[in-house]
Amino acid sequence: MQAEYRQRREQLMAKIGNSTAIFRSATTAVMHNDVEYNFRQDSDFFYLTGFNEPEAVVVLAPHHSEHRFVLFVQPKDPEKETWTGYRVGVEAAKELYGADEAYSIAELNEKLPKYLEKADRIYYHLGRDEKFNNTILKHWRGLIATYGKRGTGPIAIEDSNFVLHPMRLVKSQAELELMRKAINISVEAHNHAREFTQPGRYEYEIQAEIEHIFRLRGGVGPAYPSIVASGANACVLHYIENDRQMQDNELLLIDAGCCYGYYNGDITRTFPVGGKFTPEQKTIYDLVLSAQLQALAQVQPGNSWNLIHDTAVRVLVEGMLDLGILQGNIDELIKEEKYKPYYMHRTGHWLGLDVHDAGMYKQGEETWQILQPGQILTVEPGIYIAPNVKPAEGQPEVDNRWRGIGIRIEDNVLVTESGHEVLTAGVPK
Ligand code: GLY
Numbered sequence: 001m002q003a004e005y006r007q008r009r010e011q012l013m014a015k016i017g018n019s020t021a022i023f024r025s026a027t028t029a030v031m032h033n034d035v036e037y038n039f040r041q042d043s044d045f046f047y048l049t050g051f052n053e054p055e056a057v058v059v060l061a062p063h064h065s066e067h068r069f070v071l072f073v074q075p076k077d078p079e080k081e082t083w084t085g086y087r088v089g090v091e092a093a094k095e096l097y098g099a100d101e102a103y104s105i106a107e108l109n110e111k112l113p114k115y116l117e118k119a120d121r122i123y124y125h126l127g128r129d130e131k132f133n134n135t136i137l138k139h140w141r142g143l144i145a146t147y148g149k150r151g152t153g154p155i156a157i158e159d160s161n162f163v164l165h166p167m168r169l170v171k172s173q174a175e176l177e178l179m180r181k182a183i184n185i186s187v188e189a190h191n192h193a194r195e196f197t198q199p200g201r202y203e204y205e206i207q208a209e210i211e212h213i214f215r216l217r218g219g220v221g222p223a224y225p226s227i228v229a230s231g232a233n234a235c236v237l238h239y240i241e242n243d244r245q246m247q248d249n250e251l252l253l254i255d256a257g258c259c260y261g262y263y264n265g266d267i268t269r270t271f272p273v274g275g276k277f278t279p280e281q282k283t284i285y286d287l288v289l290s291a292q293l294q295a296l297a298q299v300q301p302g303n304s305w306n307l308i309h310d311t312a313v314r315v316l317v318e319g320m321l322d323l324g325i326l327q328g329n330i331d332e333l334i335k336e337e338k339y340k341p342y343y344m345h346r347t348g349h350w351l352g353l354d355v356h357d358a359g360m361y362k363q364g365e366e367t368w369q370i371l372q373p374g375q376i377l378t379v380e381p382g383i384y385i386a387p388n389v390k391p392a393e394g395q396p397e398v399d400n401r402w403r404g405i406g407i408r409i410e411d412n413v414l415v416t417e418s419g420h421e422v423l424t425a426g427v428p429k
């Protein structure tokens, strides 16, 4: 993988020319008292380095004569490492990660200016770490104050997202392999969960079976908090309590994906707890499935990102009109978003190192991203009719027989040269 990380850095450096890019590692987060959450590297940082520790900074300075790739890392400290684990350290940061130069993070303020003072611009994303944002701004201000004496220095900060994220959007072969691994584990877990489900079991039992497989197969664990939502719980989009006992004649919505080697699956299936749909459940299920299949058919290189969503919405609205859940003219219902009490989210997102992965959906007010081979996205329409749902203005009250039904079907899809490949086809719909 080191060759690939290097290639990514080279690609980025070619784009930024006579500028310097700075990326900050993720920080550790406290769970309670002196216990921390598992550390998870920032995705941009990982994408460029594979380096997996907090308190680190990458500097890419393509214009520098010797040090084009510089790492600032935590120094070796045997006493601390006994408690908090192994550190790569400054020397090995060069050997193992290919940095031209490496320093202790404690030297950042002293060393950083020399990588900035000949740069035309700084590429940096203002992140959640305000203290570090201020560090970068302080250096920039200092360099602006002295620009007149030097005649060089960054005259602007540009957001690195706009150069790095288009790269992350199109997956390499190595990334695709990791995605397939994460997704195949997720597929196995969903298939097992469905077989394991029966009336009387608790939602958390299903969650435990799923997450057992994630870890057993070498995954890090869940890519996001697993949603195991029976009955009307499925109408709460991010239901994660997972503590209810499931009954016969109910549906179970499972939205769970494995994280493997930093890459993520994200699958949703909805099925009857007791193995048999009620007629109402089947009607809504068939409608969501039809929307999902027609939306999937639009995943083709050259198509607009938004065509997937528009297609799903039209099928769902048409179906809800037929069922009397909506009333009126289809084009007006869509334009005025009268379906939103029952379908309130978008039909998908990019998928990769982040579950809601990097990459723009729109560039320009009316210019949607055009699909191209190598992109991976989810297609995940649903219908959610909460027991206490309030219809949109001018729309009828929902008949009681539909209330409490929540259904989503979510696949992970690779855009290919000739169309698409559903990577999650191993879980039945
Ligand atoms: N599980 C989060 C999502 O489907 O987007």
Ligand code: MN
Binding pocket: 255, 256, 266, 267, 268, 410
């Ligand atoms: Mn999901």
Ligand code: MN
Binding pocket: 266, 349, 378, 380, 410
């Ligand atoms: Mn999703």
